[in-house]
Amino acid sequence: MEAGAGGRRLVCVTGGSGFIGSWLVRLLLDRGYTVHATVKNLQDEGETKHLQALDGAATRLRLFQMDLLDAASSMRPAIEGAQGVVHLASPLTLQTRDPEKELLEPAMKGTLSVLRAAKDCGVERVVLMSSKSAMVPNPSRPADKAIAEDDCWADVELLKKRQIWYNVSKTLAEKAAWEFAKNEGLQLVVLNPGTTLGPFFTPSVNTSLNILLQLLRGQELELDAVYTGLVDVRDVAQSAIVLYENPSAQGRHLCLASMERFVDFTEKLTDMYPEFPVHRIKEDKQGWLMRAKDPSKKLMDLGVRFIPFDQTVRETVDCFRNKGLI
Numbered sequence: 380m381e382a383g384a385g386g387r388r389l390v391c392v393t394g395g396s397g398f399i400g401s402w403l404v405r406l407l408l409d410r411g412y413t414v415h416a417t418v419k420n421l422q423d424e425g426e427t428k429h430l431q432a433l434d435g436a437a438t439r440l441r442l443f444q445m446d447l448l449d450a451a452s453s454m455r456p457a458i459e460g461a462q463g464v465v466h467l468a469s470p471l472t473l474q475t476r477d478p479e480k481e482l483l484e485p486a487m488k489g490t491l492s493v494l495r496a497a498k499d500c501g502v503e504r505v506v507l508m509s510s511k512s513a514m515v516p517n518p519s520r521p522a523d524k525a526i527a528e529d530d531c532w533a534d535v536e537l538l539k540k541r542q543i544w545y546n547v548s549k550t551l552a553e554k555a556a557w558e559f560a561k562n563e564g565l566q567l568v569v570l571n572p573g574t575t576l577g578p579f580f581t582p583s584v585n586t587s588l589n590i591l592l593q594l595l596r597g598q599e600l601e602l603d604a605v606y607t608g609l610v611d612v613r614d615v616a617q618s619a620i621v622l623y624e625n626p627s628a629q630g631r632h633l634c635l636a637s638m639e640r641f642v643d644f645t646e647k648l649t650d651m652y653p654e655f656p657v658h659r660i661k662e663d664k665q666g667w668l669m670r671a672k673d674p675s676k677k678l679m680d681l682g683v684r685f686i687p688f689d690q691t692v693r694e695t696v697d698c699f700r701n702k703g704l705i
């Protein structure tokens with residue numbers, strides 16, 4: 380099969396073992412690309428086996444070990460020869476004892492090292508997997524302009540005060556990436572997905588999938604500062620490819636099927652799954668968030684169409700059931 384983007388056939392995916400990374404590797408292989416995917420530990424079958432089992436992996440997938448705290452020079456083997464890099468590797472956790480060490484340092488230092496290696500290796504285009512967490516919350520913006528993509532940044536001081544460290548890590552890493560790209564003349568484009576769900580073939584359940592799992596198990600979650608809606612993992616992976624293959628795509632790209640509040644999410648879940656003890660939210664604390672049906676206009680203009688909420692949730696829940704998790 381012919382790869383897209385006029386022959387830019389080798390792409391490096393950092394964090395290829397993860398929930399989104401594994402789907403991206405799969406879609407790139409399906410499109411005919413050769414892929415260099417990085418994993419944190421090559422000796423851990425939990426990070427490698429699901430990738431090696433993909434169609435095309437035997438001949439067009441090579442795995443490399445890479446830690447985000449490694450020096451840029453050690454990242455070169457995975458990046459050398461690639462025309463594109465999609466940088467996903469970043470710690471994704473909502474609980475941390477040492478935010479500096481566990482989140483901020485790997486996110487920021489790792490991003491800059493990957494970009495440095497990309498620049499040194501002559502990579503043509505880098506797609507950075509940021510997050511809508513780098514865009515909101517920012518109470519100083521009017522609600523109807525809360526997310527307007529390029530100029531919309533989360534309020535880092537507020538996030539620090541509320542100790543929402545994952546969001547701090549994504550905001551600072553994305554800002555550092557833009558600064559690097561500007562200073563070094565690197566072609567960078569950014570994807571900012573919301574809470575990502577959907578079918579998974581990783582052996583473990585990542586943090587965003589775990590949100591749904593916990594809700595179905597009746598746990599009470601406080602996500603009013605961070606939740607803005609869902610997006611299907613297949614749409615996130617597809618959007619990253621669209622951004623890579625379209626040099627006209629510039630800046631930041633919100634990636635969400637619809638913008639909605641956490642209360643909407645739990646209400647819909649209760650309706651869809653009355654057999655599960657989903658905790659109903661009593662007080663909606665998300666007045667700052669305007670609901671919107673098709674918020675990801677820039678991606679839609681590039682041809683991305685989003686899988687509807689119900690399908691994403693249903694297929695995720697089916698996966699949980701098939702794996703005996705609920």
Ligand SMILES: NC(=O)c1ccc[n+]([C@@H]2O[C@H](COP(=O)([O-])OP(=O)(O)OC[C@H]3O[C@@H](n4cnc5c(N)ncnc54)[C@H](OP(=O)(O)O)[C@@H]3O)[C@@H](O)[C@H]2O)c1
Nearest residue numbers: 394397398399419446447467468469470510574575585587
């Ligand atoms: N899931 C969401 O809701 C969501 C939404 C918006 C943005 N994102 C972003 O999307 C990216 C992928 O997230 P995901 O949902 O696929 O999460 P995930 O399943 O937890 O994957 C995270 C990936 O990062 C790698 N990683 C973490 N720390 C590392 C380190 N110190 N050195 C090297 N690799 C490291 C992991 O490698 P190992 O598996 O080998 O440890 C894994 O491949 C992240 O940048 C995340 O911030 C996710």
